[in-house]
Amino acid sequence: MNIDNYKILISNLPVRQQGFTTKRKTWTKAEGEIQWLKNLNDKLFSDNKTLTISRQDIFQTNEVREAIIKTIYWGYTAGMRGNHFVNILKHIETIEKVLLTLKEKSKPTTNDFFDLTLTFKNVAGLGLSTYSKLLYFSKISFNDNPCLILDQRLIDVFASNIYSNFKQLNKINYNNAEKKYLDFLQLSRQLAYELETQGENIELFLFIFGNNLKTIKTTKPKISNTWNGYCPESLLKGKTVRMRLNQYDFFESVETGLQICIISGVQAVILNFRGKGKFRTSESYGDEVENGEILSPQNTDRPPFNNPITTFGESEEIENYIATIQ
DSSP, rough: GGGGGHHHHHHHHHHHHGEEEGGGGGGGGTTTHHHHHHHHHHHHHOOOOOOEEEEHHHTTTSHHHHHHHHHHHOOOTOSSSSHHHHHHHTTTTHHHHHHHHHHHSOOOHHHHHHHHHHHTTTTTTTHHHHHHHHHHHHHHHEEEEOOOOOOOOHHHHHHHOOOOOGGGGTTTTTTTHHHHHHHHHHHHHHOOOOOOHHHHHHHHHHHHHSSSSSOOOOOOOOOOSSSSSSSSHTTTOOOOBBBEETTTTEEEEEOOOOEEEEETTEEEEEOSSSOOOOBBBSSSHHHOOOOOOOOEOOOSTTTTTSSOOOOSSSSSHHHHHHHOOO
């Protein structure tokens, strides 16, 4: 499957409006261990039991620590596994420093990313799924490729090898995803350029639809070898287009220029050259005069353009012939 087929959908996804709701009680246990968290939660939740956060809300948060907490609440509404959240908060200053350093650097490189991974290995619970969210919401790039979220859901999509655009990542799994993260960013940036969209749109599309789309097999339209007055070329594309009499006494498709010479009641010879749209002043259409003539190929340059008499059989023969007409 090619992701290009969904270009319009991808470009119109309301990415920044994607929001999730979390409950205050999910995080109260951590408040008992991290003193400053209670004060921040009082600010965020106010007197409400729940908090809904969108991507845009996080992007509009200027204070780094608050943005980190909002990112976690947005990405893990039901809480993090085990003591991951508390472990992360115990290293909050380290995380803040890394993010601020990268934001201030003009052009972070591959080496900067490797340094980041070494630092974050010392923070239990801070894996790629979490820190890629932090990098994305911090608007950090590596090698000029904007950071995006890469979690298990997207990894499963790439591993399934559904989309040919990401075949380079078909060997990915969570254990090697960190090493392939920069490849993911580069591929996404290139694809976003080709689709005239943003990388985050592609990321959200893969998150929502990635492994939930099934290719629908379509059947090519087939047509009869008996002319019904309409353009055979258009009928093969599932369209009904009229043919109008032109100045040369041929019926010409008003859309494709395909021409047919009629031997009334006998043959409808599809000419091997197209018309120029020079129609008669008085309008006359093929569907008004057709008599079930048999569609035939042009095999001579002189009228009646089909000598010896040859007719089309299957629809495929007509399609193949029309494909040769310039």
